[in-house]
Amino acid sequence: MGISRHATAHWEGDLKNGQGRLSTPQSGLLDNTRYGFNSRFGEEKGTNPEELIAAAHAGCFTMALSAKLTEAGHPPASLDTRAEVDLSMEGGPSLSQIRLKVKAQVPGIDAAKFQAIAEDAKANCPVSKALAAVPVSLEAVLA
Structure with a gap:
């Protein structure tokens, strides 16, 4: 049996105006970390x-x-x-x-x-x- 890890993503709204949150519940390292269109395609704070x-x-x-x-x-x-x-x-x-x-x-x-x-x-x-x-x-x- 191997090792299994997981992360979760939650998104609200449309692509350009919406926003999401990423979490890594096992480690807690990412805890509702923000991501969105502008953190992915622009310079806004957040991950991608x-x-x-x-x-x-x-x-x-x-x-x-x-x-x-x-x-x-x-x-x-x-x-x-x-x-x-x-x-x-x-x-x-x-x-x-x-x-x-x-x-x-x-x-x-x-x-x-x-x-x-x-x-x-x-x-x-x-x-x-x-x-x-x-x-x-x-x-x-x-x-």
């Missing part, structure tokens, strides 16, 4: 689905990279990942690209081996697999 996908992908990839580096005998001192999720409006809203950018401090590893392990983590973390329809690029740099 793309930001949450970026957070999930950055977290998943970073954990996978840590595991794979450790398995290869090079536990990381630190990993800092930024995930950028692009929402294209061409032909209707769709995720068009994800860019993963990681800066790493990994003692005793050369750049080529680090790059290969990072590419493997990108391809095989569960969130990357779930988002396989979206092109994902990787910039992996040893500090």
Whole structure:
């Protein structure tokens, strides 16, 4: 049996003038967090689905990279990942690209081996697999 997590969304009103709330009842981290048209397509305070996908992908990839580096005998001192999720409006809203950018401090590893392990983590973390329809690029740099 696997692990199951969940989140909830509540929405009131039409798309442009309505507003919603997101919650993660298990952790309580998101507790009626606001989201809406202007926080997704504009600059209004609140979250949006793309930001949450970026957070999930950055977290998943970073954990996978840590595991794979450790398995290869090079536990990381630190990993800092930024995930950028692009929402294209061409032909209707769709995720068009994800860019993963990681800066790493990994003692005793050369750049080529680090790059290969990072590419493997990108391809095989569960969130990357779930988002396989979206092109994902990787910039992996040893500090």
